[in-house]
Amino acid sequence: xxxxxxxxxxxxxxxxxxxxxxxxxxxxxxxxxxxxxxxxxxxxxxxxxxxxxxxxxxxxxxxxxxxxxxxxxxxxxxxxxxxxxxxxxxxxxxxxxxxxxxxxxxxxxxxxxxxxxxxxxxxxxxxxxxxxxxxxxxxxxxxxxxxxxxxxxxxxxxxxxxxxxxxxxxxxxxxxxxxxxxxxxxxxxxxxxxxxxxxxxxxxxxxxxxxxxxxxxxxxxxxxxxxxxxxxxxxxxxxxxxxxxxxxxxxxxxxxxxxxxxxxxxxxxxxxxxxxxxxxxxxxxxxxxxxxxxxxxxxxxxxxxxxx
Amino acid sequence: xxxxxxxxxxxxxxxxxxxxxxxxxxxxxxxxxxxxxxxxxxxxxxxxxxxxxxxxxxxxxxxxxxxxxxxxxxxxxxxxxxxxxxxxxxxxxxxxxxxxxxxxxxxxxxxxxxxxxxxxxxxxxxxxxxxxxxxxxxxxxxxxxxxxxxxxxxxxxxxxxxxxxxxxxxxxxxxxxxxxxxxxxxxxxxxxxxxxxxxxxxxxxxxxxxxxxxxxxxxxxxxxxxxxxxxxxxxxxxxxxxxxxxxxxxxxxxxxxxxxxxxxxxxxxxxxxxxxxxxxxxxxxxxxxxxxxxxxxxxxxxxxxxxxxxxxxxxxxxxxxxxxxxxxxxxxxxxxxxxxxxxxxxxxxxxxxxxxxxxxxxxxxxxxxxxxxxxxxxxxxxxxxxxxxxxxxxxxxxxxxxxxxxxxxxxxxxxxxxxxxxxxxxxxxxxxxxxxx
Numbered sequence: 001x002x003x004x005x006x007x008x009x010x011x012x013x014x015x016x017x018x019x020x021x022x023x024x025x026x027x028x029x030x031x032x033x034x035x036x037x038x039x040x041x042x043x044x045x046x047x048x049x050x051x052x053x054x055x056x057x058x059x060x061x062x063x064x065x066x067x068x069x070x071x072x073x074x075x076x077x078x079x080x081x082x083x084x085x086x087x088x089x090x091x092x093x094x095x096x097x098x099x100x101x102x103x104x105x106x107x108x109x110x111x112x113x114x115x116x117x118x119x120x121x122x123x124x125x126x127x128x129x130x131x132x133x134x135x136x137x138x139x140x141x142x143x144x145x146x147x148x149x150x151x152x153x154x155x156x157x158x159x160x161x162x163x164x165x166x167x168x169x170x171x172x173x174x175x176x177x178x179x180x181x182x183x184x185x186x187x188x189x190x191x192x193x194x195x196x197x198x199x200x201x202x203x204x205x206x207x208x209x210x211x212x213x214x215x216x217x218x219x220x221x222x223x224x225x226x227x228x229x230x231x232x233x234x235x236x237x238x239x240x241x242x243x244x245x246x247x248x249x250x251x252x253x254x255x256x257x258x259x260x261x262x263x264x265x266x267x268x269x270x271x272x273x274x275x276x277x278x279x280x281x282x283x284x285x286x287x288x289x290x291x292x293x294x295x296x297x298x299x300x301x302x303x304x305x306x307x308x
Numbered sequence: 309x310x311x312x313x314x315x316x317x318x319x320x321x322x323x324x325x326x327x328x329x330x331x332x333x334x335x336x337x338x339x340x341x342x343x344x345x346x347x348x349x350x351x352x353x354x355x356x357x358x359x360x361x362x363x364x365x366x367x368x369x370x371x372x373x374x375x376x377x378x379x380x381x382x383x384x385x386x387x388x389x390x391x392x393x394x395x396x397x398x399x400x401x402x403x404x405x406x407x408x409x410x411x412x413x414x415x416x417x418x419x420x421x422x423x424x425x426x427x428x429x430x431x432x433x434x435x436x437x438x439x440x441x442x443x444x445x446x447x448x449x450x451x452x453x454x455x456x457x458x459x460x461x462x463x464x465x466x467x468x469x470x471x472x473x474x475x476x477x478x479x480x481x482x483x484x485x486x487x488x489x490x491x492x493x494x495x496x497x498x499x500x501x502x503x504x505x506x507x508x509x510x511x512x513x514x515x516x517x518x519x520x521x522x523x524x525x526x527x528x529x530x531x532x533x534x535x536x537x538x539x540x541x542x543x544x545x546x547x548x549x550x551x552x553x554x555x556x557x558x559x560x561x562x563x564x565x566x567x568x569x570x571x572x573x574x575x576x577x578x579x580x581x582x583x584x585x586x587x588x589x590x591x592x593x594x595x596x597x598x599x600x601x602x603x604x605x606x607x608x609x610x611x612x613x614x615x616x617x618x619x620x621x622x623x624x625x626x627x628x629x630x631x632x633x634x635x636x637x638x639x640x641x642x643x644x645x646x647x648x649x650x651x652x653x654x655x656x657x658x659x660x661x662x663x664x665x666x667x668x669x670x671x672x673x674x675x676x677x678x679x680x681x682x683x684x685x686x687x688x689x690x691x692x693x694x695x696x697x698x699x700x701x702x703x704x705x706x707x708x709x710x711x712x713x714x715x716x717x718x719x720x721x722x723x724x725x726x727x728x729x730x731x732x733x734x735x736x737x738x739x740x741x742x743x744x745x
Contacts, residue, residue, distance in 0.1 A: 015741050051527040053728070070530075078527040082730065084520030089322060097318050101311055101528040142524070 003062075004029040004153060004184040005050065010059035012045055019045040020056070021208040027153075027186060027201070032179055034199035034216070034297075035188040038305060041205045043188050044081065047155055050186075051078050064152060074103040077151035081158045081188075083142050085130045092126035095145055102149040109148065116144045120170070135162045143171055147178060154178060155186045160194060172198070192298035202297070204304050212304050216297070223295040223303065226268040229253050231261040231289030232281055240284055248277070261288050311529045312537050319512070319541025324548060333549050337557040344561075359403040359433070364393045366410035367417050373444045380433075394424060404429055406437065414449050418442075487693035488666060494615050494689040495661045498622055499654060505546040505623075506630035506650075509538055510643065513634030513727070522727045531724040535635075536716075539627045607695060614692045614701060621708040622685025625715055626650065632719035635726030636734050657683035661690040669694035679704050681711035718743065 005027040012020040020042045027033040037043050048054040050061055052068060061068040063075065086094055092113070099109035117123040120140055130138055139162045147154060156175070160168040175198065179185055187199060195202065195216075203213035212219065230253075234240045241262060244250055249267040257263070268277060274292065281287050295303070323329055362383045365371040374382040383402070385393050390407060397405040404425030411417045421441060423429060447457050513535075516522045525534060633646040660683065664673045669691050678688040678696070684704045688696070725742040726734070734742075 048728075053523070053526050073528050076527070078524070080520075080523040080527070082520045082523055084524075086322070086521055087515075087519050088326070097314070098524065098528070100314055101525065145524070 002029050003027060004064060005186075006062040007046065007050065008059050008062070010046065010049055010056045010061065012042075012049065012054060012056050018208045020049070022059070023205065023208075023210045024059075025203045025210065025213060027184060029184055030179065030182060031200040032175070032185040032187055032198050034195045034202035035186055035205070036190075036195065036202055036297075036301060037205035039190075042208045043205055044157065046205065047078070047080075047157060047186070047188065050153075050155065051076060074149060075152045076155060077102075077146040077149065077153070078155045079142060079146040079157060079159055081161075083139075085138055085142065087131040088129055090126070091128050091130065091133070091141055094130065095141060095148070098145045099148050102151075104149050112148050113144070116148060120144065136164060136167055139163060140167065140171075143174070147174075147183075151183070153184050153186065155188075157188045158190070159187070160189070160191065192296065192301060195297045199297075204301065206305050206308050211308050212300075219300060220294055223300050225293070225295075226270075227293045228266050228268070228274065228277060229255060229263070229289060229291045229293055230266055230277075230281060230287065231255075231257055231259075231263050232285045232287050233259065233261045234285035237262045243284070247280070248272075255289070257289060259288060263289070265293065310533075312533055312540075315529065315534060315537025316541040316544070319538050320544050323508070323512075323542060323545035329545070329549070333552050334556070337553050337560055341557065341560040360400070361404055361406060362393065362397045362400075362402050363406045363408075364388065364390065365406075365408045367408050368410075369414075369417070369448060370408050370441065370444060373440060397424070398426075403433075414445055414452065418445050490611065491665065491690035491693040492661065494611070494619075494692075495658065495686040498619050498685055498689060499658050501546060501550070501619070502623055502626045502654060503651075505542055506627050508546070509542045509627050510630040510634035511640065512538060512542065513631055513723075514637065514640060514643075517635070517638060517727055517730070526727065531727065532716075532720045535628070535631050535720060535723050539624065539631060543623065543627070607693065610698075610701075611692055615689060617705055618685040618689050618708070621705065621712055625681065625685075625708065625712045626654070628712070628716045628719040632722040632726070635719075635723040636729075636739060637726075638730060653680075653682035654686070657686035661687050665690045665694075670696075675700075679707060681708045684708055 003026045005025075007023060007025045009022045009024055010020050011018070011022055023042070023046060025033075025035075025046075035043050035046065045054060049056050050063075050068075052070065052073065063072050066072075089097075095113050096106060096109050099113065100106060104112070114123070117126065122137070122140055122144075125133065125137065125141070130141075133141075143159070146156075154175075159171060159175070163171060172194070175185060175187075185198075187195075189195060199216055201214065202216050202219065204211050214222075232240070241250070241264065244264065244266065249269070251265045251267075253263040253265040255263060266277060268274065278287070278290060281290070359380045360383065361380060362385050363371050363374060364385045371382075371384045374384075376382060385396065388396065393405055393407070404423055407422045407424060408417060409420035409422075411420055418441075423434065423437065450457060450460065516525070629650050633643055633650070636646065637643050657677065660673065660677045664671060664677075665687065668674065674687060674691055677683045678691050678700070685708065688701065688704050692701070721743045722739055
């Protein structure tokens with residue numbers, strides 16, 4: 001797959017503090033790329049390098065097969081985590097100003113703003129001042145301003161913070177729609193469930209280093225431990241538990257069911273397949289539950305950071 | 309992509325459309341004029357109040373010289389004791405009592421003159437009395453040794469030195485005052501402008517930081533562009549405000565002076581008033597001519613060009629520093645420690661302008677400080693009306709320009725890093741570090 005954006009060995013130091021150490025990422029065209037990491041890992045610095053706000057000490061960034069240049073700001077839409085608008089300026093004026101800074105003509109910006117304001121049903125805010133709006137309302141306007149110039153690359157840093165669930169969903173759908181229309185998205189967040197939901201690729205940055213990257217599915221495969229959650233009904237739970245524990249690596253499980261079957265987590269050793277486990281269990285009783293435990297993005301995040 | 313015009317336009321419009329800006333623009337001249345009118349009115353009231361002074365002259369040689377004037381009337385008390393005289397004065401609520409003891413020798417009379425009053429008397433009144441008494445007693449003494457006073461008076465000569473430069477330009481005292489007025493006004497204007505609009509720039513940058521819009525904007529434009537756009541936009545708004553002030557002030561001033569019939573120009577320029585008094589002998593037309601000649605004598609073209617160039621240079625120099633401060637801090641209360649080093653040279657410049665340029669416009673101190681970039685705009689503007697060689701002006705401008713470029717570079721560095729730093733108040737040490745980022 002062709003990459004829209006490639007960062008090659010980007011390093012950045014602030015004084016003695018290393019914010020990025022030799023970080024490379026590749027963002028495939030048309031994907032949603034999750035940029036993850038604990039607080040202070042260097043995500044924002046990397047995003048700023050991509051936005052040409054910060055110049056890297058070494059390394060370079062390629063956007064659409066070209067080294068990053070000043071005119072590329074038109075191809076990028078950036079919604080920073082620390083975001084805001086001029087408080088005493090009217091919504092419409094402000095949106096027009098920001099759109100013009102991104103290179104749109106005034107008339108073009110007006111047409112597109114009208115489209116987006118209608119779409120998000122915020123048309124009657126045009127003449128309001130930002131200080132009259134709620135935080136969520138202001139966030140909506142920021143979202144519109146970010147995507148207005150149809151950038152090839154969208155960068156969202158915690159896009160859902162400040163939104164109620166309904167509006168968060170609305171924004172999520174818009175992001176997915178933009179992706180389907182051909183935009184590439186870099187998505188930085190601490191909310192792992194939205195990573196799970198949205199991201200095709202992820203990169204994990206920890207203490208200025210990239211410690212993990214790839215397709216989310218591949219990473220999950222890499223992190224899975226061949227552990228299965230089972231539920232089984234027998235007459236004698238305790239003797240069966242002992243028996244299973246002798247053959248496999250077992251730990252107690254806790255999942256919700258309607259019955260009172262024996263619940264266990266079973267980790268398979270390398271020479272055994274899930275079928276071996278299943279056929280063994282069916283011979284012992286009635287299997288009510290058999291699920292492979294696939295690590296969530298959350299698990300992967302925690303484990304990767306801990307192991308590092 | 310050049311967004312500078314767009315940024316300037318936004319900065320200008322938001323400033324100009326701001327309610328407090330509008331109110332300030334309209335109210336300030338009104339308040340100023342009202343203040344001037346009140347002060348002028350009060351001082352006139354003060355001058356108009358009549359004072360009654362009683363005189364008890366036991367020597368019998370003095371009292372004849374006191375003649376009633378517009379403000380002071382004199383009553384000569386006779387054949388009463390000092391205590392009675394005091395009682396009378398108190399009873400009649402007179403301003404005071406001048407008491408001259410009976411002495412034989414004139415020198416002794418001079419040593420024994422007293423003024424009694426309820427409150428401490430005004431200094432001008434006392435010096436007025438002293439002047440009169442000295443003159444009278446001197447005359448008496450001269451008479452005593454047989455000198456004809458009339459001869460002395462007719463022998464008195466009044467001298468007005470005519471001043472002329474080697475180039476043949478005639479100058480006068482009025483000339484110097486005009487020069488001072490123009491230079492002082494130019495320098496002071498620049499000083500005020502820097503402080504008012506520098507602060508405005510700083511506040512607007514802090515606002516951008518606290519509203520967190522800054523990162524959105526600098527993902528579209530270069531920080532330097534944003535900074536310059538801010539400085540230029542705010543300055544244009546400032547110039548608009550100044551022009552409105554001058555126009556409005558002029559209109560209001562003429563209205564007020566017409567209504568109150570006050571000679572406002574005089575109360576504003578006490579020095580000029582003194583000059584007028586000193587030259588009372590000359591007739592009015594001569595005076596007007598002198599003023600016009602003095603005005604024509606000013607190096608007007610030079611003054612205008614220098615004003616524009618030094619004004620722009622000085623203003624940009626300082627406003628870039630204000631911008632850097634705005635970027636470095638999170639809120640206005642944190643700005644104090646950084647503002648002080650900026651204000652120091654500015655205030656120094658104004659003091660040097662007032663104290664040394666007036667005394668000696670081409671002396672070492674004034675000359676040196678008119679070259680140092682941080683003081684040169686103010687000091688040089690004050691010096692120029694007195695005639696400064698072109699090479700000095702150019703050199704000073706060149707130094708100013710160089711320093712300006714340096715401060716803009718410096719401010720841009722601080723700005724670039726500072727606008728993205730939240731939460732902590734940086735120290736000077738950290739600011740230096742930022743330059744290396």
